Amino acid sequence: MSGCRGPIEGDDDLPRVQVWIAGDREPDLLAGIEHGLEEEGVPWVVHEAEGEGVSLAYEASRASRGTSRSSIHPN
Amino acid sequence: MEYVAGVDIGNSSTEVALFGRSADGADGEFVSSALYRTTGLKGTKKNVPGVVNALSRAAETAGIEVSEIDRVLLNEAAPVIGDVAMETITETVITESTMIGHDPSTPGGVGLGRGIGVEITADPEEFATEEPVVFLVPETVDFAAAAATISEWAEAGFEIAGAIVQRDDAVLIDNRTDVEIPIVDEVAGLEKVPRGQPTAIEVAPSSTGKTIDELSNPYGIATVFDLSPEETQKIIPVARALVGNKSAVVIETPQGDVEERTIPAGDLEIVDERGNTTDVPVDDGADRIMEAVMDSWPVADVRGESGSNIGGMLNRARASMAEVTGQPVDAIEIRDIMAVDTLVPQQVEGSVAEEHSTESAVALAAMVKTQQLPMDQIAAGLEAELDTEVLIQGIEANMAVLGSLTTPGTDHPLAILDLGGGSTDAAYMDEQRAIDSIHLSGAGDMVTMMIDSELGIEDRDLAEAIKKHPAAKIEDLYRVREEDGTVSFLDESVEPELFGRTVLLEDDGGMRAVPIDASVEEIRRTRRRAKRKVFVANAERALNLITPTESIRRLPFVVMVGRSALDFEIPELVSEAMAEYGIVCGRANVRSELGPRNAVATGLVLSHVGSGSYLDFEIPTDLSTALERTTA
Structure with missing residues (x-):
């Protein structure tokens, strides 16, 4: 599996899709996203975050080496 | 100033060359050129709006009103249209x-x-x-x-x-x-x-x-x-x-069991000018069909078996031409057939996972000919629209030769290859400046059909785009790997949806995603193979038929004009093949600046106003006597 939750190891150089989640509960959508990324062999990482969806996606994009991002917001 | 416009109505585009000369006729020059899509089927009254639009554009570029154009010269368009069809001749069946x-x-x-x-x-x-x-x-x-x-x-x-x-x-x-x-x-x-x-x-x-x-x-x-x-x-x-x-x-x-079956695709009946008939089963393949066509040359007519794709295509082409000319369908003749063997992906009959198998197919293009297109109706329509004099000035092939001779470095005897969308035409001007011409089926539309079929696209618009533009791979948002392996680094990121995709590099710098499961290499190979099978084969065929000696090695100059001569690689493929015969073959540069465009429109004007400084010889009388024609 290529996924990773929480902080990435300091020596992890792999470009990953950044998936940032806001809110207390993980949305059911997350599992679907993770399974899709895994089946396609795309590395990803999931972070918990606070904020509004679009701005989170922007922040995620700034944090991504692979320049592919998404954020999930309960609303 | 007096303004004379030459107008060439082609299958897909209408071109204008606008010439201005002093009142005494002593001085004159081309003042503008213009291009607009042909409205309606070539040779019909529906062409009038397209012609008016092209003339308006040329007038605007020259800084005059369209009403200031004193005379419009129309070419007597070749009365031919082309059509294409594909016949799959094998299928794989799982029982x-x-x-x-x-x-x-x-x-x-x-x-x-x-x-x-x-x-x-x-x-x-x-x-x-x-x-x-x-x-x-x-x-x-x-x-x-x-x-x-x-x-x-x-x-x-x-x-x-x-x-x-x-x-x-x-x-x-x-x-x-x-x-x-x-x-x-x-x-x-x-x-x-x-x-x-x-x-x-x-x-x-x-x-x-x-x-x-x-x-x-x-x-x-x-x-x-x-x-x-x-x-x-x-x-x-x-x-x-x-x-x-x-x-x-x-x-x-x-x-x-899995078996490969041959599908009966019907027979082609090829009739030569002596009335002899040759029957060729389509599933014998392209080589056999082309052998029969050339053995029957000049072909008087071709008939296809009813119920087959080919028969349907031939009937459709006949019906279109009958509608244009007002002649009965029986009077319309198929004067050439071009066949190319190809492979197409087809879903396997009885498959459980939508498997596709590569099946054999034959692509065919037909050339339909009649006696004359009703150009006088177009001329009358234009006169009514513009309130100006309209002359039907000259035969299309003759005018194309005159226009092509404005290409620097050319001289007669000369052959031109008009690489179009519907047909590949050739004309030859000999030492005495007499011109002969020929119209063959198979051109850009056939290439598009082959790309569409071989890549399994089922989208003619996308296939046309693949034909016209090089492919590339978006490696990441800032890097593009082109067909030749060159990697380009971009200043601005590509659209996110293009990430990792195969794209077409369009002329305006845009990128269009290719939504099919094919690599850049496969797209390039398919595209070039289709162009080679149609245009290189047809160039050789046309030049062999048009040359008096029937040996294209004797041709000193071959100039390519027409829509497909604008393609980014077709002229190169044809030139490469012609180089083997030791002849000079290249893309025209009409009037030293227009490339392969505008040859017929330019030739029309030259035949009317004289060669001036554009040609280094006097235009033969029979190429300029059209001046004496009665206006429509």
Whole structure:
């Protein structure tokens, strides 16, 4: 599996899709996203975050080496 | 100033050359050129709006009103139209579920396995551990549950040889079991896969560029299933259908069979000018058809068997020309046929996973000819619209030669190749400046059809775009790898949806995604092969027919004009082929600045106002006497 939750190891150089989640509960959508990324062999990482969806996606994009991002917001 | 406009109405575009000269006729020069799409079918009154639009554009560029144009010269357009059709002549049929040869994007695991097909929900106690097992995983079974079952059976002593999965779950299952097996997924018709039969499954190693090599090899299948020489002969279509796949399943069934059938495609009846008739079955292939066409040259007519694609295409072309000219359909003649062998992906009849097999097909283009197009109706329409004098000035091929001779470095005798969308035309001006011309079927539209069919696109607009533009791979948001391997670094990122995609590099710097499962290399190979098979073959055919000596080696100059001469690689492909004959062949540069465009429009003006400084000889009387024609 290529996924990773929480902080990435300091020596992890792999470009990953950044998936940032806001809110207390993980949305059911997350599992679907993770399974899709895994089946396609795309590395990803999931972070918990606070904020509004679009701005989170922007922040995620700034944090991504692979320049592919998404954020999930309960609303 | 007096303004004279030459107008060339082509199949797809209408071109204008606008000439201004002093009142005494002593001085004159081309003041502008313009292009607009042809409205309506070439040679019909519906062309008038397109002509008016093109004239308006030329006038605007020259800084005058369209009403200031004193005279409009129309060419007597060649009364020919082309049409194309494709006839598939083989099909692969599965009479029982014996093969799954599709290419899911993400199969799981790797290697070759052979076992008995078993439903994953089956009770292991009903099976003996001696027989290897290939699991069948329907969409009702979750990937985690499937992985757990595979592990449980393995722990119970079963040899697990592989898995066939209905959903797109192969990697997910592979990641959740330690049992290393090949897994093929996205098998939509899993319920059709026979249970309890010997089943072989193969997945090529990922990220290596390799394809399967056992199940695509007849002897590989024979080895897996211990087949006799007779049985091995029968599975050749199976192996052939699996070539190039990254994963595959082959199932041995008692009555199962995969066969390649030839589809009767009807006969072509070719009639020569002496009335002799030659029948050629279309499924004999392009070489046989072209041999018969050239043996029957000059062709008087061609008929296709009713009910076949070819017969339908020929009738359609005849009906179009009859409508244009107002003549009865029987009076319309098919004067040329071009046939090209091709391979097209077709869905396998009886398949369980929407497998495609590469089938043989014949692409055909036809050239329909009548006596004369009703150009006088267009002239009358233009006169009414513009309130100016309109002359039908000259024959299209003659005008094209005159216009082409304004290309620096050319001289007569000279041959021109007019590479169009519907036809490939050639004209030859000899030492005495007499001109002969020929119209052959097969040009840009045929190339588009072949690209469409060979890549399995089923989108004529996309196929046309693939024909016109080089392909490239978006490696990341800032890097593009072009067809020749060159990597370009971009200043601005590409649109996110293009990430990792194959795109077309459009003329305006834009990028268009190619939504098909084909590599840049495959697209390039298909595109160039289609252009070579149509344009190079037709250039040789046309020049051989138009040359008085029937040897194109004697031609000193060959100039390419027309819409397809603007293509980024067709002139290069034709020039490359002509170089083998030792002749100078290149793209025209009309009036030193217009490239291969505007040759006919320019020729029309030259034939009216004299050659001036544009040609280094006086235009023969028979090329300029059209001046004396009565206005429409």
